Amino acid sequence: MQLELTEQILKYVDENGKVDTLDLVPVFGVDHQKIVGALKSIEANGELLKTEQVLHKNWGLSDEGKEVLAKGSHEAVVFNAVPSEGIAQSDLMKVSPNAKVGFSKAMAQGWISVDKSIGKPVVKRKVESITDTVQEHLQQVDAGQASALNDTARADYRKRKLLQEIVVKSFIISKGAEFATSLQKLEADLTTDMLASGLWNTLKFKPYNLDALGTVPDAGYLHPLLKVRTEFRNIFLEMGFAEMPTNNFVESSFWNFDALFQPQQHPARDAHDTFFLTTPSKSHKFPENYLNRVKEVHSNGGYGSQGYKYDWKLEEAQKNLLRTHTTAVSARMLYKLANQEGGFVPVKYFSIDRVFRNETLDATHLAEFHQVEGVVADRNLTLGDLIGVIAEFFKKLGITQIEFKPAYNPYTEPSMEIFCFHPGLKKWIEVGNSGMFRKEMLRPMGLPDDVNVIAWGLSLERPTMIKYGINNIRDLIGPKIDLRIIQSNPICRLEKS
Numbered sequence: 001m002q003l004e005l006t007e008q009i010l011k012y013v014d015e016n017g018k019v020d021t022l023d024l025v026p027v028f029g030v031d032h033q034k035i036v037g038a039l040k041s042i043e044a045n046g047e048l049l050k051t052e053q054v055l056h057k058n059w060g061l062s063d064e065g066k067e068v069l070a071k072g073s074h075e076a077v078v079f080n081a082v083p084s085e086g087i088a089q090s091d092l093m094k095v096s097p098n099a100k101v102g103f104s105k106a107m108a109q110g111w112i113s114v115d116k117s118i119g120k121p122v123v124k125r126k127v128e129s130i131t132d133t134v135q136e137h138l139q140q141v142d143a144g145q146a147s148a149l150n151d152t153a154r155a156d157y158r159k160r161k162l163l164q165e166i167v168v169k170s171f172i173i174s175k176g177a178e179f180a181t182s183l184q185k186l187e188a189d190l191t192t193d194m195l196a197s198g199l200w201n202t203l204k205f206k207p208y209n210l211d212a213l214g215t216v217p218d219a220g221y222l223h224p225l226l227k228v229r230t231e232f233r234n235i236f237l238e239m240g241f242a243e244m245p246t247n248n249f250v251e252s253s254f255w256n257f258d259a260l261f262q263p264q265q266h267p268a269r270d271a272h273d274t275f276f277l278t279t280p281s282k283s284h285k286f287p288e289n290y291l292n293r294v295k296e297v298h299s300n301g302g303y304g305s306q307g308y309k310y311d312w313k314l315e316e317a318q319k320n321l322l323r324t325h326t327t328a329v330s331a332r333m334l335y336k337l338a339n340q341e342g343g344f345v346p347v348k349y350f351s352i353d354r355v356f357r358n359e360t361l362d363a364t365h366l367a368e369f370h371q372v373e374g375v376v377a378d379r380n381l382t383l384g385d386l387i388g389v390i391a392e393f394f395k396k397l398g399i400t401q402i403e404f405k406p407a408y409n410p411y412t413e414p415s416m417e418i419f420c421f422h423p424g425l426k427k428w429i430e431v432g433n434s435g436m437f438r439k440e441m442l443r444p445m446g447l448p449d450d451v452n453v454i455a456w457g458l459s460l461e462r463p464t465m466i467k468y469g470i471n472n473i474r475d476l477i478g479p480k481i482d483l484r485i486i487q488s489n490p491i492c493r494l495e496k497s
């Protein structure tokens with residue numbers, strides 16, 4: 001279509017010479033916009049046409065003018081509402097929103113009169129019938145014959161806001177230096193062949209359209225969780241923490257539970273809370289001496305502890321599972337630290353990765369989530385150090401109001417839940433869990449007596465949902481999410497202090 005129109009225009013100019021694009025509207029029977037569009041395509045091909053912009057001032061109907069065109073002038077509406085026996089003036093004022101203007105105009109025209117002799121003013125007709133000149137004039141304007149009205153009438157209607165001046169841009173076109181009756185196809189790509197053959201010199205190239213919107217790159221998008229993870233990772237790195245290797249979703253019960261002094265009867269180890277593997281169902285390689293010390297501390301205690309006093313079973317520790325927390329990784333790393341060549345050195349570790357729990361799914365729980373975990377091991381660390389490190393960590397996230405509440409974990413003593421004040425939600429919300437690892441966990445690993453380890457963990461989902469205003473976790477992750485939230489979510493900047 002477009003191509004046809006461009007050629008129609010060229011042909012017309014070839015046969016008739018100079019023309020105003022507005023005059024082409026009736027010739028081709030298309031919108032002026034379309035003609036201007038075709039003209040732009042022709043211009044992109046070079047100087048086929050000479051164009052000169054002209055402005056046409058014209059008169060058009062305002063919205064109110066269009067209403068008058070349809071229903072009659074305000075004064076005619078008022079006149080028509082007056083019955084032969086007359087009507088109370090107050091009732092007449094209710095016939096239309098413009099009744100007041102209509103009333104005074106109809107009075108001025110001498111169409112109606114007001115009889116005040118009988119108390120309430122009554123409006124009566126003064127003439128039998130009227131001619132609605134205003135409406136007739138607007139009909140003329142609508143038909144494109146505004147020039148038929150005299151200047152006073154036009155000025156009056158303009159004052160009454162029935163008419164408005166509109167400016168139409170058009171182009172006077174005539175043959176240009178490179179006139180032709182058809183368009184040459186423009187090259188969009190400069191190829192090596194064109195360069196080699198010298199053809200580029202004779203071809204015409206399409207000009208760059210620097211106003212065009214770019215196409216959306218056909219590439220991957222970062223999930224909000226990954227964006228928030230990057231922010232957390234940067235905070236840890238700024239604080240001098242090193243990342244732990246978390247690339248093992250499958251873990252043995254030994255490292256996930258036993259190493260953490262979590263008794264074998266603990267409810268978290270029930271199949272209702274943990275996903276166990278069927279194949280391979282068991283792990284077989286454990287550091288033997290360490291395993292025996294773990295067995296001993298569970299069954300008989302040691303290091304000043306009474307232990308749990310039960311019959312610790314290897315089979316239970318061998319069971320493979322999907323790790324329920326990244327603290328399993330921390331346990332492996334602390335064991336490694338205790339047994340490395342050269343002995344213990346202070347460390348700061350962190351990890352951010354997936355963990356799995358056999359949960360009942362709801363708006364805030366899925367069977368898997370991401371855990372953010374920080375661990376600091378040094379000689380003579382105290383609870384004050386834990387509180388200080390956590391306060392610093394959350395301060396870097398822009399959270400300054402934090403509180404701690406005593407809690408229980410099998411592997412930490414003391415343990416504390418971390419709460420922070422959410423200014424948006426205007427309440428204290430739980431953001432994490434923390435504690436000092438128990439000697440029953442650390443001493444069997446071989447860590448020196450004076451080494452204490454402080455640690456804390458939180459989920460990545462919760463701050464992400466708050467940051468991106470997502471209320472249901474199923475809108476953030478999983479098969480039911482709207483992919484558009486991945487494609488269009490903003491970059492993440494935590495308001496770090």
Ligand code: PHE
Nearest residue numbers: 325327433434435455456457
């Ligand atoms: N592992 C704990 C959890 O899953 C988090 C935690 C980590 C608590 C380290 C204390 C110390 O909730």
